[in-house]
Amino acid sequence: MALVGNMIATSTAGNSALVNYDIFVAVFGMLSLLYLLPSAFMESFNVPMVSIALDALNVLFWFCAAVATAAYLGVHSCGNAAYTRTNQITNGSPNTKKRCHEAQAATAFLWFGWAAFVASLAFSAMSGRGNMNMRGGLRRGPSMSQV
Template sequence: MVDVGQLISRISALIWVLLVTAVIGNVLHNNINGFMAPLNFTMFCAALAWFPALYGFFASFIPAMVCPVFMIPLDALAVFFTFVSAVVLAGSLGAPNCGDLHFARHGHHWIGWGAKNDIKRCREIQASTSFMWFLWVSLSFGLIFSIRSAGNLSFRRRYYPRPNMSQVA
């Protein structure tokens, strides 16, 4: 039977990772000698997040694919790296007013500089930061559901014989 909570968390993770990959990919594509370290790390984390999102999505439909030994560490790595990426991206960007950018307010190595249209770049990075936080929440719920399903598949559980209908008083 399909676990609805797991399916919803996996579908939402797929949507958020798709959005993060698309927006950060566009920022990377339009780069003109800008500061790229946080953006490259974010793209790495988005690429890493594809694996548990896709595997968990298919495993929610195909019970034979459920392998907690593989799924829980993969989910945990994705949750950890997504959290770090969201913090790094938010810290590197700060809280600018993207419609009113001035070079004096931000340093030379600010990640908002480096495109023909810096306002667009700034807004795309702001959007991808919020998408990373939503992705982190979705992956965290996926990890919780993976741990919960691993408890249901425990091999240490002892099965006691149930009484027959004739033995029930």
């Protein structure tokens, strides 16, 4: 979040929509953690469907941000001034080399964040499956009678 925030703060010619989306994803993830962390430690605070929904949204948002940032950034060298001046992510700052390095680091952290939310989604789904009654309210008697 700090890397993308610094990219926005040092921008002189505006930011691409992708950089703004990256900061949205980081802020949404942080706000989600305000619910997800306490609910992981206090069972009475946990609503399984809310945890699963927040984790699923974070997985989707972080994956989209990581793929889009990596695709728009490309795999060029940050020392190539012709590349950094023409790329829509790295352009817009007086020091395009620094901005390029920040964008590459932010891309790596977006992938780590995505992996963390995938793991969190798996744990939320496993713990939520035991707490939710997915079948209807139909109750039946015991399947075997004791003799």
